[in-house]
Amino acid sequence: MLEAASCGRALIVTDVPGCRHFVRDGIEGFVVPPDDVEALAAAMDQLAQNPELRQMMGHAARERVLSGYTEQHVKVAVLNIYETFLETNSDERR
Numbered sequence: 642m643l644e645a646a647s648c649g650r651a652l653i654v655t656d657v658p659g660c661r662h663f664v665r666d667g668i669e670g671f672v673v674p675p676d677d678v679e680a681l682a683a684a685m686d687q688l689a690q691n692p693e694l695r696q697m698m699g700h701a702a703r704e705r706v707l708s709g710y711t712e713q714h715v716k717v718a719v720l721n722i723y724e725t726f727l728e729t730n731s732d733e734r735r
Contacts, residue, residue, distance in 0.1 A: 643706055646703060649703040650699050650702060651669070651688055651694070651697075651698035651699045651702060652698070653670055653673060653688070654673070655673060655675050656673065656674050664702075669698055669702040669705050
């Protein structure tokens with residue numbers, strides 16, 4: 642999902658944790674219910690029939706990656722989690 646978004650591709654994802662937190666329905670792509678073949682087909686058809694929409698969503702997807710999902714963003718987030726954990730454990734020892 643992140644690789645496709647970084648390449649500027651519109652996304653179709655299932656409404657499950659992780660996917661639903663990245664893709665905003667109608668902005669970076671479409672979020673469809675799990676096991677809903679009709680919804681998936683409709684989303685695919687809509688993107689196939691509308692190149693402008695594909696391009697707009699692909700651009701939005703790339704911008705979403707660059708605004709908070711790059712390798713550097715992930716490194717900073719993980720470091721912050723570790724620092725918080727270490728501070729919490731340090732306070733408990735006192």
